[in-house]
Amino acid sequence: MPGWIADNALLIGLAVLDGLSYAAAVFMVAVGLNLIFGVLRVLNIAHGSLYAIGGYSAAALGLFVVSRGLPGWLVFPTLLAASVLVGLVLGPPIERLLRRTEKEEPVLQLLVTFALFMILEDLQKLLFGVQPVVFDAPLKMLGTVDIPFGQDVIPFTAYQLFVLPGIALVTLAGLAWFLRRTLYGRMIVAVTTDREAARAMGIDAAKVTLLTFTAGAALAALGGALASPTASLVPGVGAQTIVLSFAVVATAGLGQIEGAAVTSLLIGLGRSFAVYFEPELEVVVPYLIMVAVLLVRPQGLFGVPETRRI
Amino acid sequence: MAGDVRFAPGSLTRRAALGALGVGSLALAGRSVQAQAAKPSELKVGIATYLSGPASVFGVPGRQAAEMLFDEINAEGGIAGVKVRPIFVDEGPGVDHFVGEYRRLVQSENVNIIFSAISSADCLACTPLADELKRPTLLWDCGTQRIFEDARYQYAVRTQGNATPEVLAALLYVLRAKPDFRSIAVVNQDYAWGRDSWAIWKTAMDTLKPGVRVAAEFFPRFGATDFSTEVTRLLALRPDVILTTSWGGDLDAFIRQSAERRLFERSTFVMPLAESSLERVGKTLPAGVIVGGRGDHWFGHPSPKDPALLARFTENYRKRFSTWPIYPTHHMAQAVFAMKAGYEKAIKAKGGGWPTDAELAAAFQGLEFPSLTGTIKIREDGQGLEDQLIGTTVHTDKYPFPVLTDMVVFKAADITTPVGQKSLDWLKTLSPDMPGKMPAPVPYRG
Numbered sequence: 239m240p241g242w243i244a245d246n247a248l249l250i251g252l253a254v255l256d257g258l259s260y261a262a263a264v265f266m267v268a269v270g271l272n273l274i275f276g277v278l279r280v281l282n283i284a285h286g287s288l289y290a291i292g293g294y295s296a297a298a299l300g301l302f303v304v305s306r307g308l309p310g311w312l313v314f315p316t317l318l319a320a321s322v323l324v325g326l327v328l329g330p331p332i333e334r335l336l337r338r339t340e341k342e343e344p345v346l347q348l349l350v351t352f353a354l355f356m357i358l359e360d361l362q363k364l365l366f367g368v369q370p371v372v373f374d375a376p377l378k379m380l381g382t383v384d385i386p387f388g389q390d391v392i393p394f395t396a397y398q399l400f401v402l403p404g405i406a407l408v409t410l411a412g413l414a415w416f417l418r419r420t421l422y423g424r425m426i427v428a429v430t431t432d433r434e435a436a437r438a439m440g441i442d443a444a445k446v447t448l449l450t451f452t453a454g455a456a457l458a459a460l461g462g463a464l465a466s467p468t469a470s471l472v473p474g475v476g477a478q479t480i481v482l483s484f485a486v487v488a489t490a491g492l493g494q495i496e497g498a499a500v501t502s503l504l505i506g507l508g509r510s511f512a513v514y515f516e517p518e519l520e521v522v523v524p525y526l527i528m529v530a531v532l533l534v535r536p537q538g539l540f541g542v543p544e545t546r547r548i
Numbered sequence: 549m550a551g552d553v554r555f556a557p558g559s560l561t562r563r564a565a566l567g568a569l570g571v572g573s574l575a576l577a578g579r580s581v582q583a584q585a586a587k588p589s590e591l592k593v594g595i596a597t598y599l600s601g602p603a604s605v606f607g608v609p610g611r612q613a614a615e616m617l618f619d620e621i622n623a624e625g626g627i628a629g630v631k632v633r634p635i636f637v638d639e640g641p642g643v644d645h646f647v648g649e650y651r652r653l654v655q656s657e658n659v660n661i662i663f664s665a666i667s668s669a670d671c672l673a674c675t676p677l678a679d680e681l682k683r684p685t686l687l688w689d690c691g692t693q694r695i696f697e698d699a700r701y702q703y704a705v706r707t708q709g710n711a712t713p714e715v716l717a718a719l720l721y722v723l724r725a726k727p728d729f730r731s732i733a734v735v736n737q738d739y740a741w742g743r744d745s746w747a748i749w750k751t752a753m754d755t756l757k758p759g760v761r762v763a764a765e766f767f768p769r770f771g772a773t774d775f776s777t778e779v780t781r782l783l784a785l786r787p788d789v790i791l792t793t794s795w796g797g798d799l800d801a802f803i804r805q806s807a808e809r810r811l812f813e814r815s816t817f818v819m820p821l822a823e824s825s826l827e828r829v830g831k832t833l834p835a836g837v838i839v840g841g842r843g844d845h846w847f848g849h850p851s852p853k854d855p856a857l858l859a860r861f862t863e864n865y866r867k868r869f870s871t872w873p874i875y876p877t878h879h880m881a882q883a884v885f886a887m888k889a890g891y892e893k894a895i896k897a898k899g900g901g902w903p904t905d906a907e908l909a910a911a912f913q914g915l916e917f918p919s920l921t922g923t924i925k926i927r928e929d930g931q932g933l934e935d936q937l938i939g940t941t942v943h944t945d946k947y948p949f950p951v952l953t954d955m956v957v958f959k960a961a962d963i964t965t966p967v968g969q970k971s972l973d974w975l976k977t978l979s980p981d982m983p984g985k986m987p988a989p990v991p992y993r994g
Contacts, residue, residue, distance in 0.1 A: 253777075
């Protein structure tokens with residue numbers, strides 16, 4: 239093994255860089271889903287649509303900025319602005335609808351979110367069409383960085399190396415701080431841990447749910463917005479994303495922010511190493527990791543076993 | 549008359565009733581046949597295409613082409629005086645749903661003919677159904693070569709080529725343009741087309757140029773949006789040639805990510821489906837990339853059989869939909885032209901009478917009909933013979949996207965698996981001098 243590592247040290251270094259970037263992208267989508275599940279106990283399939291609409295909205299806003307000849311750096315705030323906009327416009331009505339199914343069977347709740355997903359998918363086609371949409375101005379603006387590779391160099395985009403992991407880290411740190419150090423954050427944690435007890439202590443659970451769902455929706459949209467400079471946005475992109483996000487949430491432990499980060503890292507690095515050394519496994523690696531973790535810890539990496547009332 | 553059932557006076561005996569029933573059934577059956585053969589008030593055409601999901605990048609242009617051409621046919625009075633009406637169904641929900649839709653088109657909508665489909669899985673599912681339900685079916689876009697190699701069908705034919713000539717043409721072009729390449733990597737979508745097209749390429753390459761090293765085989769999941777890891781690995785591997793038969797958003801993303809990181813400078817790219825992405829990716833796709841379009845579909849075709857037809861179609865399509873036609877629009881046009889030619893042939897064979905379903909299906913066997921760029925012939929096994937155009941990208945001031953130069957139009961008969969043979973077996977028998985026999989490249993002339 240040490241011999242293999244020494245032989246492949248340069249490749250391993252590249253794989254780590256790729257894995258970190260991929261992990262950051264995965265984390266940005268999964269963390270919102272995880273937050274929402276923590277509070278609502280609903281696996282929101284429509285989260286994939288929020289991701290897609292966030293991507294499309296960011297691309298549309300960015301193209302508007304470019305077409306108007308506005309300063310180039312404005313394309314970066316537009317990524318954030320589009321995400322907030324999507325979160326604020328779509329988050330509250332979806333949350334309201336889901337809250338009406340709060341007392342229904344989980345499978346019915348799941349079906350409601352699936353129906354929402356289908357509706358939003360059609361809405362997205364109606365607004366943005368079916369042809370692939372790309373807005374790569376942020377990528378081009380930042381250019382590339384040459385990473386030494388023996389006698390050679392490997393160009394990476396600065397966006398991939400710095401922006402994606404940077405925003406993921408800031409999001410993780412910001413959320414951790416918010417949840418642990420602010421009143422609203424602690425209220426979210428309280429509702430996540432025990433909704434009834436939180437209510438008994440006077441926490442307005444409905445308000446907390448609304449806030450969390452809106453934030454989660456904005457995070458999904460931010461995931462899509464951050465992907466838009468590199469990915470082609472096409473019908474169905476939301477469905478592709480939501481499946482991987484479910485794997486992250488299940489592996490992390492439902493409602494666990496740090497768990498989502500660690501799982502995203504595991505999946506990002508696992509996938510990257512698979513591409514480098516065993517490409518046939520690339521597609522299944524995230525799910526192999528999920529199965530391996532759930533076999534040992536059914537509640538997920540950071541989840542807490544729940545007692546069930548009989 | 550013991551045993552006869554007596555009805556009221558003057559009514560029928562049982563034997564007479566059974567006889568009448570038998571005659572009535574025959575008469576009904578006869579009327580049914582007559583009804584099919586009678587000239588309908590309108591010609592209903594069921595069209596399966598992707599209206600949702602990632603493949604709608606092909607499905608929607610296909611639908612648009614159908615709408616435009618049906619309008620043109622109706623403006624000219626229809627087919628033999630019968631107006632045509634399309635009924636579109638979405639392939640997006642998957643094969644099981646599509647099979648139900650196919651049955652609905654036949655049994656509820658009572659369509660006269662069906663165009664099916666983009667997905668190879670849908671075509672594999674519906675061809676046996678075409679024979680079971682006896683409804684003429686034109687396979688208008690699906691690529692799998694297996695359909696007519698594995699079975700024969702009476703009611704289904706394909707109005708275009710298949711994966712074998714589409715991939716083989718690109719390989720022959722590379723062997724001529726870059727004969728000294730020694731290593732290759734592949735980045736195909738992880739589904740049937742991605743795997744099958746690589747199998748075709750690899751089998752033919754091992755026959756025509758043995759010893760080429762396969763540096764990497766990547767099959768990212770269908771619909772992937774991030775190829776950065778694959779791009780890094782390819783940058784490090786530096787294969788002489790990179791093949792990708794990907795399409796749609798996947799291909800666009802791969803092109804952009806590769807261009808941004810200068811992968812095009814290190815390897816020669818071969819993209820047999822990239823004609824459909826040219827307008828979208830624009831000049832992000834550099835010059836020098838080998839590109840195809842699943843047939844000889846290209847608005848700048850160097851030698852179209854009827855230049856006015858191609859120019860008119862291109863212009864009308866651009867005016868109506870504000871975009872350039874891509875290969876699925878050509879494939880749809882071929883299905884429409886084949887339908888028209890098939891009806892005309894069958895009507896002529898019947899001395900002006902309207903054909904039954906069986907007569908129409910028979911008319912498609914051996915049919916020759918015009919495409920936008922040439923002529924398509926449907927062989928006795930139901931497979932269409934479609935020429936293949938491969939070219940190399942070049943940037944000009946005239947278009948905001950790359951156009952093709954050094955174009956080679958491969959004759960369908962030279963690169964299509966002969967009747968009765970299986971592609972992977974036939975490819976192993978190719979002659980190594982095949983690349984040397986290919987037509988001379990034609991430069992872009994503006």
